[in-house]
Amino acid sequence: MNNNRKALSIFMRARMRPLSPTTFVCVNEQNRINQMQFPPIDGVRNGKVSTSQDASATLHTDVVRVQQSMHAAMSMNKTEILDVALDDFSEGYYGLPNENRRALLLTLAREYDLNRKQVRDLMKQYLGLELPSSDKPLENAHEGEGSFSAFYRIERNLRESLKPMYEVLFERLNTHPGGLRFLSIMRADILSFLAEENTAVLRALDSYLKEKLITWLSPANLQLHHITWDDSASLLEKIVAHEAVHPISNLLDLKRRLGMGRRCFGYLHPAIPGEPLIFIEVALMKHVAQTIQEVLWDDPPIPECEATCALFYSISSTQPGLSGINLGKFLIKRVIDVVRRDMPTISTFATLSPIPGYMQWLLSKLAPTEISDSTFSENLLTPEEESALLEATEYLLQEKKRGKALDSVGNFHLQNGAMVGRINWMADLSEKGIKQSAGIMVNYIYEVEHIEENAQSYFGDGEIGASDEVRSYLEPRQEDHQEEIKD
Structure with a gap:
């Protein structure tokens, strides 16, 4: 050495x-x-x-x-x-x-x-070549080979120089x-x-x-690992350190998230052993949860044999340098396949997701308004609460950037093939949840038979799939807008 x-x-x-x-x-x-x-x-x-x-x-x-x-x-x-x-x-x-x-x-x-000078020189050479005339048949294969050999040579050199x-x-x-x-x-x-x-x-x-x-970092090079309480202390420490959505408060909290009725999966790469590049936390439930409290704090979890829903409630990356590389897309689809194989009783796959940019958008965009008539038949929400819920629907379905959902979490799930299933009021009462999204959370639904179709519609046309319930929240606003145009 x-x-x-x-x-x-x-x-x-x-x-x-x-x-x-x-x-x-x-x-x-x-x-x-x-x-x-x-x-x-x-x-x-x-x-x-x-x-x-x-x-x-x-x-x-x-x-x-x-x-x-x-x-x-x-x-x-x-x-x-x-x-x-x-x-x-x-x-x-x-x-x-x-x-x-x-x-x-x-x-x-x-x-x-x-070397851009070299690229330019090669491009000039390439443009100076004369293509063989298509209306004059070549007499033999050797003539065809000779006619295109200069093209092949410069194309090869261009690939290298680029x-x-x-x-x-x-x-x-x-x-x-x-x-x-x-x-x-x-x-x-x-x-x-x-x-x-x-x-x-x-x-x-x-x-x-x-x-x-x-x-x-293609899926072929990644290993799916079911993370449990029996994993090494160093690996579990990384889960605690990098949990980005709902911080893990103590060892009891960590043990619960890895125990009965819960799953945690991570993608590992052989070149970075013992450290998941990204991990996802899953709750096995009877129904799609409407609040994060029932996922993290309610005891005890149901028997796994009674579960019909796999709820993805947190996904976190451990490597800032992999930002923009959508490993989560492959992880979610792989986990769906594994859960369907191991637990046939589970037929619903959904998320309970935050809306991290909602309050910032709302405060910068909206002026205080009063709502005279309730659009909810049972009047369960105050006018202020109802307004926030309606604006959240507008934010999720209509606010876009470059043709895609403005909300980063929404964009992530929509491009993975999910649809907006339900908007939940007072779903996250933590300080972070109130500050970021007024406590509102979203259920994105992964309908297995429609995942690819939804993803293609979103990528191609920017179409945001949503349930009838969610779309119904927008109808009063759209009717009011049409009335304003008439006036």
């Missing part, structure tokens, strides 16, 4: 010498990286720091050292030395403060991007021990920096890494 690190150190020092920039028309990704000049970071060039402050100089030197190992991780071919370079890069990156991570990621995004050089780094890290977790952390940093400053080169870096992660 020491010899490998010595060889790596010699290699990186050699790489620090400026290289003459060279443009290649057709070279593979490895040669392009080997030929490129080692890019500078602000205030740093060729390993020398141009600053008068020792502390700043140390920080810049650290960045240069990590950048050296990053470049080596893309340039090396010998397995033993490559492993050392990948280790040095990841360890060095972990040790950098945020401002230096940002500088390194900007360098990666800018200097290891694709790959950014940092793809090599991502691919190698993915197959390196601990590399997938590292890539997730790197992407979490990218997303954090983008939230502060929406930089085009970082957006491109994020988009490319996200597409890679989607491929590597």
Whole structure:
């Protein structure tokens, strides 16, 4: 190992010498990286720091050292030395403060991007080729092969040139021990920096890494795990730490959620053992629950043999770097399949979901109004409560962004193939529930035979499926609107 690190150190020092920039028309990704000049970071060039402050100089030197190992991780071919370079890069990156991570990621995004001059040259060559005339039959197969060989060659070169050089780094890290977790952390940093400053080169870096992660985290590469009280303490600690919807208050609360009448399932990846990437909590019930209190606090749970409904009441991700990668879609469908197989008495699959953006939307959009006539025959709600419930229906069914539901939780379930089944007043009395959605929660229904149909309608036309009960809440408002137009 020491010899490998010595060889790596010699290699990186050699790489620090400026290289003459060279443009290649057709070279593979490895040669392009080997030929490129080692890019500078602000205030740093060729390993020398141009600053008068020792502390700043140390920080810049650290960045240069990590950048050296990053470049080596893309340039090396010998397995033993490559492993050392990948280790040095990841360890060095972990040790950098945020401002230096940002500088390194900007360098990666800018200097290891694709070669656009090469792409343009290839496109010009491609556009300069003349297509064989379709009305003149080719005399033989060899003539056809010759006519298209130039197209095939340039198309192949274009495919290669359209790959950014940092793809090599991502691919190698993915197959390196601990590399997938590292890539997730790197992407979490990218997303954090983008939230502060929406930089085009970082957006491109994020988009490319996200597409890679989607491929590597396909359902075929994930393992469904039924999480129980008998799992390791470290795994259970992660469930407690990452529960994002209804915080777990103590060990008794955790044990209840994993015990009789309850299920918890998580997706694990072999490269990140002992840590679910995402997990879902399920309550086995006689009927679709209308309040979170009856799910979390009412005792005792019913005998499992009497359950007819599987209620999904919480789904949480443990990896911020996997944001936007819809693992939950596959997890819900897989859990439905498992529950149907193991418990044939269960025929209803539903959620009890929060409406996290509702109150913010309501307060910013609506002015105080009075309702003179009740639209509920039994007058169970006060006018203020009724107004909030009606506005929640409008928010869930009609408020959209880019043709899809404005509510993030709603958008998640609708794109998975669910429909809005029922809106429940005073369903979450916690401080968070009142603040986010005035205590209102939603039952999204997963009708197994209509899941794919609903998902296609939502993706294609933005159609939000809803029960007749939910749609009936909108009718008084629509009638009032029509009357206003007439007046």
